[in-house]
Every structure is written in C-alpha cells, then in structure tokens.
Amino acid sequence: MSGSRGVASGVGLPPREAIEFLRGKTNVTTQHWTDIWRDAHTRSFMVAGAATDALVGDFRRSVADALEQGRTLTDFRKDFDAIVAQHGWVHNGTAAWRSRIIYETNLSTALAAGRYAQQTEPETLAAFPFWQYVHSGALHPRLQHQAWNGLVLRADDGFWHTHYPPNGWRCGCRVRVLSARGVARMGRSGPDQAPVIETRRWVNPRTGEVHYVPLGIDPGFDYNPGLTWREPPRIPTDAVTTPRPARWPPAPPAPPQRVSVEPLVPAGTPAIAAPDFEAWANALLETRRSDGSVRVLGALSDAAMTWLQDREIAPASSALAITSAQFLHILRDAKAKVAKGLSIADALRLPEIVARPRAVLRERETGAVLLIFDPLDRAEARTGKLVVEFAMDLRVRDGHERRRVVMNGVKSGGLVDAARFRNRGEYELIEGSV
Template sequence: MAERLIPRQALEYIKNKKLRPAFSYKDVWNEEHAAAFTVAKTMQIDVLSDIKKAVEKAIENGTTFEQFKKELKPALMQKGWWGNKEMSDPLTGETVTAQLGSDRRLKTIYSTNLRSAYQKGQYDRTMESDLHPYLMYRIGPSLRHREQHLRWNNLIRPKDDPIWNSIFPPNGYGCKCYTVAVTEARKQKYERDGVPAYNPDTRKTVRLPVQTEAPKPSYRSYFNERKGTLERIPEGITPGFNWNQGQSGRTIPVLQECLKKAQNEMPEAVDSVIRTLQNSTIYRDQLSDFVDQAYKHKIDGKANYKNTAPVGFLDKKLTEFLKTEGIETSGRNLIVLEERLILNGKYSGRHTDDGNAPIQQDWKNLMDYLADSPVYWDSRQKKKNLLFLKKITESRYLKIAVDVLSTERYLKLPKVDTMYYLNIATENEIGISEYNEIMKLKKIR
C-alpha cells in the first residue's frame, strides 16, 4: 500500500473520530469504529490522545513506522502505558495481567489505522467517480496470505455490490489487502488479457485471470460476550472487521440500500428493520455529531450546505397512505435533515424572538420525535407535508413538517422542511390557532 499517497478524506476520517477508552477490543465493535478511536487497555484519555495524534501525524506526513515508534514510545513509557500491568476489568471486576504498549502493538496500531484510512479515502474517491463503476479486490505484498483472501484476489464487482459490506479490506490484523477502482474498459481488458502481477520468485510479471462472480461464501457464528451480540461472519474475516469502513460518512446510501433490500426480500418485516435502525446508537451518535458540527458552523461561518443527515423513516402505515395520494415512496422512505435548515436565520431570528425556536437538543432528538409522534396530512399548500406533532408539555408541542415531494438537489429524499414550537396557551398564529388547524387535518398515525 502506498501509505504516502493517502488522500485528504483518509486524514479527515481519523481526525473526526472521538476518543473512546476501552478495556477490550470487543467493547468497540464493527461500525462503532467509524466514529470512535480506541485502543484496547487504553483507559487514560491522555494516553489515547497521544496515540491518536501520532496516527494523524503519520497519515498526514507519510511517517514510516520506525519514526512513528521513535516519537510515540517514550511518551507512552513515561505515562506508564508500556509492558504488562495488573488491571481491573470494569465489566466483570476481574483483575487480569494486561499487555499495554509494546513494539508489536504499536506496529498493529500503526498499520491497521493507516490501512483503514487509506481504504476509506479510496472508497470515497471511487464512489464519487462516474468513470469507475467497479472495485477490484487485490491481495497485498505479504509473504503468506489467508486462504480466503486468496480466493477473493482479482474479484471485480460493481462498487455498490453488497459484498463489499463484508469483504472490504482490511479484513483482519496485519491484512494488507486493498481495492482498486476499475473502469468499464479496464474491466473488459482484464477479462480478456488477465491482471498483471509480479512474481518475486521468477522476477517476472505474469497475468492472472479475473473473477467476475464472487466465490460462494461460508459463514461462522461469533458471539461477542461483552456486547451480547451474535453475528454471522464470512470465513476469512477477523471478528470486529466485519464491516466496510469506507461507508462511514455515507450513512444515507447505506440506509437506503438496507431499506431497499428489506422491501424486496422481506416486505412484511420492513417496520421491524426500521425499528432496529431507529434504535441504533451508531446513527443517533452520528446525528448528534452532525448537529454539533452545524452549530459550530453557525459560529465560524464555514457551513457546507450540502451536509445532510438521516433523521427518520416512513413506516409502512405512512407509505401506504402516501400511495393513496398518488405518491410513490419506494426507495425514498428515508427522511433527511439538511444542515442549512439548522443554520436558517429564521431560527436565530424570528422564531427565537417569538420564543418558539428549537434548541440544539431538539435537533438531536429528531429521530425519536419522528418515530413516536402523531402524524397528520397537510395538502393545503403546493408542498405536500407530513406534520409530526410531538407533545413536549401540556401546553407546548413541537411541529415538524416533512416535505415528501422534496426537490432538494442532492438526494431527492423526503426532508424536514421546518420545525418550531406551538404554545397552545397563547391565542396567536403559532399557538392554539395553528394547533386547532392541524387538528382538522387527516390523522394518519
């Protein structure tokens, strides 16, 4: 892997992670790594911060492992994070002899984070390119390879194929496999002529055949006793690597694919899938970070108005009602929130002056509000809105309007169009008057 060529997205991927102390590597699992920087047995924030800063520096400057170790090791030793140490497991209370820092552990930290970051950047660039519809799996320069990884070598599949959700490298500690973006013309050339590969024994380049159909996978069950989760993992994938870090920050297409698959393969269970997604701490944490970032942009004036986050779903009852109104939501039953709505001047101006603007926590709670609020159909204007009316207190309701015919340029998904409080103790247009008007509308849920 050309570690000195790590793109900008890779560095941002690491920098955006929050410190997450953990006793065991099983405490932070699969997709949780997308938002968390963690090292097992690193319970001290200052130690974890030192390691993260060293990784960021290595990515940004193309630092070799020897330089990485030379700079980081003395700091870790000075803070006592080195060698073996008696530690108490906060989950079980058991005292164990834990391996803290070592040259071998630093090598694992360095290589795993750099390779993950590189693949994240590679995935982003590929997904943003209209010229590269395919990804190709390649084994790395290791002397010995895992048998299953060899079976995936030179596999070319569409870049949005679900197989990449499971086998996108790295697929274990020390795994040097990687992916390559492939054009249609290059795919045809590889199919015709084979993929060039250097043979170190003969010192010659040979051509190996490509695969366009993935080998039939075999699975094993793995129980993470610290999280209480049981999952099926493809053979060849190390537990904890059974996810695609490339998709972090690409939550919306991931959720769309998940919902589409559920609708096609088990339509009767779509609402159960939605409830599972709504209860995911991963998406809730991502929404919280999204809102914090928007408020930061309010202050520093560096808003990116393309920023969008998923905040809810159209369940079966809502989608069936919309069909009766001639609105097809297949593939569009994800509700999104645009950063520009949070930054809109009406919330820092008129609504604030009137005392009915949402607070920062309200934006963070949107997923809960949309999940359990009564819903009304508002077709009085050109926009066709679902009105979610969340009761906060006996006299205050939060009105959330979702535009189901959104013409938002980037995603064309139903979006939150407005959100503000109704104080039904007052006789004005955003008080009891508007509340009474909503009560005249058709209630869907």
C-alpha cells in the first residue's frame, strides 16, 4: 500500500465512515504497543512509545490528514521526520519501517471500521447478507490468510468477531458482500461452515500476561474494529433465502469453537538442542523419507530476542526447531538442479549454527528472520542461510502419536551470494556481522 487513496480504492470505500471512526478516538500516551490492547484501539489513538500528549497529537493530525486528504506514505514520512526532529523522539526500528507501520496500521483499521459500518447498514444487510473473505494477493502471503480466501459466511457469523481484517501488521485482506443470488452464482447452495478457531499461547513480553491468539492472526489483532464501534449486524430473516431449491437455516449460528494448539516449547522453557539430533538426522538421510517427527535445534540469543521485543515482533518463545520434511528440503542433493542446498556436513551441524550464527538478519519486505553462517567447505564462495518462521502451525509425530503444535521453525535454508546481505535497504542487522 503506497497511500490512503490506494487503500481506499482497494476496498471501494469512500472514507466518510473511516474519518468518523478516527475522529472519535481519544489520544493516549504509551510506553509499549501492548499498553492499548485489542478493541481498546477502537476508542484510543496511540503510537507505541509516544509518551507525551504533544507528540501523540502531532501524529494524530498527520494520520488524519493522510486519511481525509488522501496523502501518500511519502507525504506522511515527511511529517514523521519533522515530528521526530521537533520532539527529539527516539523510536524503535528505522524511520522508514516505523513510519510505514504507523501509517498503514491506522489507515487500514479506520477503513475496516468504515467498511464494516457500510456493510451493516440495514438495507445493505437485507440485500447482501453474506460476506466473503478476500486475500490481498500479497507476494509473500500469510498462509492462513491465503487459506481463508474465498470463505463465505453469514454476516452475523461469530467468525467475523475476531477474523474481520486486518488480521495483522500490514495485512491487506478485506471482506466483500454477497447476495443470496451471488452465492448461488458461485455454484453454492449456501454459505460455508465456519472454521474452528484454533489458538496459540502468546505471552505479553512486557507484562508476562498469557493470551490465546487465533492461529493466523497477529497478537492484538483478534478483534473487529467496526463491531466494537457499531452495533452487531442484524440480518432480516427473509434476506437469506436462495433462488435455488436448497435452503439453509437463518437462525444465528452458535459462537465459533475455539481449540488451543499447544506450543512445542512453551515460553520460559530453556530451548536446549535435542541430544539425539545427529542420530535423528542420520536416520533421515538413510531413508530420505519424512516421518513427521521434529527436533529442537536451540534458541535465538537473548540479544536477538531483545531486538525483536523492542520492535514489537518477538515470538512467544525463543526456541527453534525443524521437522523431518524441512530437514530433507534444505540438503544440497534435494536442490541439485539449482545447486543451492546445504551440504550434509552443514545440515548435521544445525544446532551449532543456531547457537552461534555469524549474523542474524531480518528481511524488511517479508519480515523473515535469517541466520547467516559460513559453510564448512572452505572452497565454497557463497554464504549459508537458514530462514526462520515464527509460530508455524504443524502436525508432528511424537512416538506413535500425531499431535498439533505451534513452533518457531527453520523453514528453509541454502547457499547464496554473500554480497546480497550487505544491502541495508533490504535487510536489518539484528546481531553479528555480514
């Protein structure tokens, strides 16, 4: 998203209700982004770490101008630089990253609330009693958001209480309305069954408070800004009939079921590499078959966790693990056609790499965390990397049983040109050197 006009045109919404939503907020000073939690944002305007009324007020005016006047991110960044200089504000992250987060989060939330207000007008609900989740089409999608793409539910389904987008930082998903005839034209006799809402345990890094956050949603985003601002939708019962013979009950559905998915390594548990890692890896190398098992490799360093916490993107646990499928995927012969896989020797020392990477980077565009290391083969001119993904939702084998876990995992790895990591416009250095 490059500006509020782009955001507004993406949802087809004049920003009148969005402006009203933003104007109704009260300025609040904070020390940390979790000081205002979930639906409290509906009535409060805050910028994490902006601890004076004057500073919050200046940001509020700039965000309001961006929304009301259609000012772009480039315009907002000029204001951001001037406000920071005037107040001497020391903020987390780079100016480019922080200004984008402030701009996009406030505009997308306001537009979502405005869109919800329009979609729940009585005459709109009478004509369009169904909603469809539409994925943003991002180049680097959240897999769960992509899985919800095309989901059709009644407008009053409890799923929308927590899953009405945006569902995370920089989420560009949206909801579109559908009539009964529109649903029928899609070849459906009615709406889909609401997904079971599965949650993961997340610990507030500032307070230690435990929250259970729906999978696929960033902590703090599991609420509907429009719902907390407006009344819940009330759909006329005669609006849900379909021109097809098949009909579905118009009665409001039961609240969505929540199932807690256990973390592989709970927060606060020492993340020690599995002692049998080498034997486990060698067994996989013999069979070359994934068996659904998983092994803990170690943990991100305290310095890396502090860096991530300061930027409000830290996972609940520092532990890193790898599945059998991921382990086999990163090997050199598995990627022989492009010659970018790791050697067996490097794959067997993954716990050592996790414990002592040469550098830890964060890719600005995708947010992925990379562990950089030197290959054992001294003749290899390229640099090794491991790509880490936080809060992966997986089914793994534990003995003879399968269980569902959430883990921070090594998603992939390989060998790349070392020069690419020196591009500070593309990567942020968390620790170490490149």
